[in-house]
Amino acid sequence: xxxxxxFYPVILAGGRGTRFWPLSRKKRAKQLLALDxxxxxxxxxxxxxxxxxxxxxxWVITNGDLRRAIEKQLPRxxxxxxxxxxxxxxxxxxxxxAAFLLLRENADAVIGMFPSDHVIADEKRFRxxxxxxAELAAAGENIVVLGIKPTRPETGYGYIExxxxxxxxxxxVRRFTEKPDxxxxxxxxxxxxxxxxxxxxxxxxxxxxxxLREHLPNTAPLLAQIATAFGTSKFAATFRRLYPKCENxxxxxxxxxxxxxxxxxxxxxxxxxxxxGWNDLGSWTALHExxxxxxxxxxxxIIHGAGVFVLxxxxxxxxxxxxxxxAIGVSDLVVVETDxxxxxxxxxxxxxxxxxxxxxxxxxxxxxx
Amino acid sequence: xxxxxxFYPVILAGGRGTRFWPLSRKKRAKQLLALDxxxxxxxxxxxxxxxxxxxxxxWVITNGDLRRAIEKQLPRxxxxxxxxxxxxxxxxxxxxxAAFLLLRENADAVIGMFPSDHVIADEKRFRxxxxxxAELAAAGENIVVLGIKPTRPETGYGYIExxxxxxxxxxxVRRFTEKPDxxxxxxxxxxxxxxxxxxxxxxxxxxxxxxLREHLPNTAPLLAQIATAFGTSKFAATFRRLYPKCENxxxxxxxxxxxxxxxxxxxxxxxxxxxxGWNDLGSWTALHExxxxxxxxxxxxIIHGAGVFVLxxxxxxxxxxxxxxxAIGVSDLVVVETDxxxxxxxxxxxxxxxxxxxxxxxxxxxxxx
Numbered sequence: 094x095x096x097x098x099x100f101y102p103v104i105l106a107g108g109r110g111t112r113f114w115p116l117s118r119k120k121r122a123k124q125l126l127a128l129d130x131x132x133x134x135x136x137x138x139x140x141x142x143x144x145x146x147x148x149x150x151x152w153v154i155t156n157g158d159l160r161r162a163i164e165k166q167l168p169r170x171x172x173x174x175x176x177x178x179x180x181x182x183x184x185x186x187x188x189x190x191a192a193f194l195l196l197r198e199n200a201d202a203v204i205g206m207f208p209s210d211h212v213i214a215d216e217k218r219f220r221x222x223x224x225x226x227a228e229l230a231a232a233g234e235n236i237v238v239l240g241i242k243p244t245r246p247e248t249g250y251g252y253i254e255x256x257x258x259x260x261x262x263x264x265x266v267r268r269f270t271e272k273p274d275x276x277x278x279x280x281x282x283x284x285x286x287x288x289x290x291x292x293x294x295x296x297x298x299x300x301x302x303x304x305l306r307e308h309l310p311n312t313a314p315l316l317a318q319i320a321t322a323f324g325t326s327k328f329a330a331t332f333r334r335l336y337p338k339c340e341n342x343x344x345x346x347x348x349x350x351x352x353x354x355x356x357x358x359x360x361x362x363x364x365x366x367x368x369x370g371w372n373d374l375g376s377w378t379a380l381h382e383x384x385x386x387x388x389x390x391x392x393x394x395i396i397h398g399a400g401v402f403v404l405x406x407x408x409x410x411x412x413x414x415x416x417x418x419x420a421i422g423v424s425d426l427v428v429v430e431t432d433x434x435x436x437x438x439x440x441x442x443x444x445x446x447x448x449x450x451x452x453x454x455x456x457x458x459x460x461x462x
Numbered sequence: 463x464x465x466x467x468x469f470y471p472v473i474l475a476g477g478r479g480t481r482f483w484p485l486s487r488k489k490r491a492k493q494l495l496a497l498d499x500x501x502x503x504x505x506x507x508x509x510x511x512x513x514x515x516x517x518x519x520x521w522v523i524t525n526g527d528l529r530r531a532i533e534k535q536l537p538r539x540x541x542x543x544x545x546x547x548x549x550x551x552x553x554x555x556x557x558x559x560a561a562f563l564l565l566r567e568n569a570d571a572v573i574g575m576f577p578s579d580h581v582i583a584d585e586k587r588f589r590x591x592x593x594x595x596a597e598l599a600a601a602g603e604n605i606v607v608l609g610i611k612p613t614r615p616e617t618g619y620g621y622i623e624x625x626x627x628x629x630x631x632x633x634x635v636r637r638f639t640e641k642p643d644x645x646x647x648x649x650x651x652x653x654x655x656x657x658x659x660x661x662x663x664x665x666x667x668x669x670x671x672x673x674l675r676e677h678l679p680n681t682a683p684l685l686a687q688i689a690t691a692f693g694t695s696k697f698a699a700t701f702r703r704l705y706p707k708c709e710n711x712x713x714x715x716x717x718x719x720x721x722x723x724x725x726x727x728x729x730x731x732x733x734x735x736x737x738x739g740w741n742d743l744g745s746w747t748a749l750h751e752x753x754x755x756x757x758x759x760x761x762x763x764i765i766h767g768a769g770v771f772v773l774x775x776x777x778x779x780x781x782x783x784x785x786x787x788x789a790i791g792v793s794d795l796v797v798v799e800t801d802x803x804x805x806x807x808x809x810x811x812x813x814x815x816x817x818x819x820x821x822x823x824x825x826x827x828x829x830x831x
Contacts, residue, residue: 115788398804400827402818405811417803417830419484419818422811426792428804434786435767435799437806442774442791449771449788458769461786 099201100227101298102142103191106135106155106163106209107181111450112376112443115434116412119462120158124209125166128380134210136166141216142207145223152194153209154178154187173324179333185305185347186312186339188294192301193313193320202298203227206344211291212383214370226295226365229263233361234303236352237295238266240288240364241371246278249375251290251345254281255364256357266362269350288364290345291371304348312339377427377443381410396420408440434461468570469596470667471511472560475504475524475532475578476550480819481745481812484803485781488831489527493578494535497749503579505535510585511576514592521563522578523547523556542693548702554674554716555681555708557663561670562682562689571667572596575713580660581752583739595664595734598632602730603672605721606664607635609657609733610740615647618744620659620714623650624733625726635731638719657733659714660740673717681708746796746812750779765789777809803830 110123117123124135132140139151148169153176155163160177167175178187188206195202205223213219226237240253251272255264269290273281281287296304305313315335322331340347352360372383384395393408398418406420413430420426427443429436436446453462479492486492493504501509508520517538522545524532529546536544547556557575564571574592582588595606609622620641624633638659642650650656665673674682684704691700709716721729743749753764762777767787775789782799789795796812798805805815822831 115786399802400830402821404814404817406806409806411804411806413804415802416799417484417822417827419803419805419807419815421805421807421814421818423795423806423808426795426806428797428806430785430799430804433768433784434788435780435782435797436788436790437775437778437780437792437795437797438788438790439792445773445790446788448773449790452771453786458786461769 098227099199099203099231099297100146100205101150101152101191101195101199101202102139102146102205102207103188104135104138104151104153104207104209105184105187105292106153106159107178107187108208108210110210111447113380114446114450115431115436115461116429120162122159122210123374125159125162128374129212129383133166134212134374135163137212138207138209139167139170141213141219142205142223145205145220145227149174152176152191154191156181176332178336180337182336182339182341184344185309185342186316186336188344189301189305189309189313189316189339190319190336192298192305193317194323195298196302197320197323200299201231203231204294204296204298204301206292206294208292208373210374212370212372212374214372216369218369219367222365222367222369223293223295225262229363229365230295230297230300234300235296236300236304236349236360236362237263238349238362238364239291239293239295239367240264241291241367243278243282243287243289246275246282247289248272248275248278250373252278252281253288253290253364255286255288263363263365265357266353266360266364267357268353269345288366291367292373293367294344304352308348308351309340309342315339377410377429377438377446378440381427381440384410394420410440467596468568468572468600468666469515469574470519470521470560470564470568470571471508471515471574471576472557473504473507473520473522473576473578474553474556474661475522475528476547476556477577477579479579480816482749483815483819484800484805484830485798489531491528491579492743494528494531497743498581498752502535503581503743504532506581507576507578508536508539510582510588511574511592514574514589514596518543521545521560523560524578525550545701547705549706551705551708551710553713554678554711555685555705557713558670558674558678558682558685558708559688559705561667561674562686563692564667565671566689566692569668570600572600573663573665573667573670575661575663577661577742579743581739581741581743583741585738587738588736591734591736591738592662592664594631598732598734599664599666599669603669604665605669605673605718605729605731606632607718607731607733608660608662608664608736609633610660610736612647612651612656612658615644615651616658617641617644617647619742621647621650622657622659622733624655624657632732632734634726635722635729635733636726637722638714657735660736661742662736663713673721677717677720678709678711684708746779746798746807746815747809750796750809753779763789779809 110117113123127133152174157177252270254268256267322328396411398413400417402419404421408425411428425440479486482492521543526546621639623637625636691697765780767782769786771788774791777794780797794809
């Protein structure tokens with residue numbers, strides 16, 4: 094795909110990412126962190142799409158806590174296209190607004206919706222998949238979701254049930270399912286025609302706008318009105334006034350699930366199986382595993398520090414930049430240290446980190462969240 | 463005992479205390495740390511003796527890395543009486559030098575030798591025991607050791623085997639033993655007449671000087687010569703020149719063990735059973751237990767931080783002053799954080815901390831030791 098196509102990446106970057114506390118904070122959410130390499134997650138997200146679209150084609154939807162930092166991290170993107178939601182309204186209004194904005198610019202715009210905080214190992218294959226998806230999205234009223242072949246019975250993701258009919262390598266989508274319990278997840282993996290919902294979608298701005306008009310009839314006109322004000326002196330006020338009135342709902346619940354209920358043929362939703370080393374880095378444990386898969390340390394320790402002494406220690410993840418770290422006789426721990434906080438937990442309990450943030454919110458310990 | 467008696471406390475403060483790394487360093491050894499309360503260990507050591515001796519009676523033997531810091535921590539003590547050994551020569555030359563120095567000042571001087579880094583819960587009872595020991599030491603050629611009733615088959619201490627003959631509450635010492643193995647330690651505890659060697663001794667300067675002349679015939683004259691130079695312009699040079707020639711040996715090996723081999727009657731060594739809540743804080747684990755015995759937290763967590771969130775966590779010791787600490791799903795860990803280092807270990811492995819210091823020494827990472 095040449096850069097002069099109709100392709101526009103829209104990066105959703107409003108997430109708070111509490112699961113990477115104490116490193117992630119309200120004003121320094123996961124997508125702003127360099128969890129994997131020198132670039133931050135959102136910088137990587139943009140970088141891997143720059144061969145498909147020039148910087149001026151990118152849009153970022155984030156919030157007021159993060160906008161400034163994102164502008165700094167992505168200096169090549171037009172500042173006006175880094176939008177801060179006045180309030181969080183989940184993904185449907187966010188991507189919907191992008192659709193109405195892009196329709197004004199290009200009636201044939203094809204939107205790629207991308208989370209801002211995932212890692213992708215094989216960028217070349219990623220770009221090929223996105224190109225294929227964009228073609229499919231451009232050819233009619235098609236909705237394309239990138240589906241990840243599941244490698245374990247993960248209960249933290251939504252699943253896509255694919256039908257048998259094929260269109261190139263794309264599969265028709267039969268059904269979107271919510272996060273399953275462990276037994277269901279195991280069934281899905283065994284069945285072979287289930288994919289993880291990656292949160293990456295491709296569709297034309299027109300298709301998306303029409304879908305919103307159909308499924309969110311109250312919200313769509315509000316988004317259209319906000320888009321109309323874009324570029325005028327009234328934009329900020331209009332955005333602030335109307336966006337809170339939009340329905341607080343994910344694009345999955347708002348459009349994809351009801352649409353898929355129409356049946357495979359009518360829904361026109363396609364799953365493009367994606368095999369490019371995707372990882373959403375949903376927790377410290379996921380990050381640990383990601384690092385292990387890259388560097389394969391013999392004892393499974395990933396220790397970021399100024400120096401390391403390890404004795405009888407296995408499977409630990411330690412983040413303490415600038416410090417000499419000594420790990421003795423410990424296994425499967427996650428220890429993360431920042432200027433003002435110290436997290437000590439296990440690989441198994443790392444998903445409970447959100448509870449710390451909840452506690453800190455309740456105690457109004459704002460500096461720590 | 464009135465302060466105008468012949469009693470002189472001599473504080474041995476030359477230890478490096480590697481077992482409290484990363485908090486303890488060469489220039490900030492254990493005795494300089496406030497591990498237990500607001501005062502440092504050496505400040506506590508002096509404070510609990512100040513009712514028995516005025517500040518000008520105290521002597522401190524330390525090393526060049528620590529002298530300045532000790533002088534600062536103990537501003538009421540005469541600076542000239544804080545001596546820095548040119549090289550470490552273990553306890554025999556250190557306490558021996560004190561004996562020769564004090565003989566010049568007071569022929570009837572009674573020395574109390576005290577480690578600088580132990581905790582004692584019942585200071586009143588401690589002082590009563592020391593007073594009793596000093597009386598006993600003054601009454602002839604007696605050597606008095608404070609013996610701790612063992613509460614567990616500890617293999618990290620030397621043991622004193624007491625005889626049956628009594629002199630007041632004092633027992634004659636039959637034998638000093640080295641650190642036993644676990645089976646021996648259990649036997650000792652079961653036997654009932656064994657005590658832990660606390661490292662606290664009382665004897666007259668004359669008795670001690672004579673013992674050194676007998677057991678360390680080469681070293682004693684060197685110490686006498688150094689003592690003679692004290693207060694003159696030649697002292698520093700004499701100390702530096704002669705002290706390295708002294709034998710590198712503990713007072714236990716040099717005097718107490720050979721003396722006790724003479725038999726109970728001839729040796730004149732007495733064990734004064736001491737029951738004043740003694741703890742030598744030999745490791746992070748010992749410190750943890752000491753704190754638990756004082757504050758009795760229901761889940762056994764001792765966490766020093768600016769704030770704490772605990773979930774499914776038991777028996778952990780965390781030292782991270784100034785930081786909010788979150789401990790989730792972890793048990794029996796020891797985590798200690800300083801400006802430049804982070805130790806992560808377990809209660810069981812805390813005694814291996816010395817191996818980190820050894821490694822850092824070998825790698826010449828001087829800033830970290």
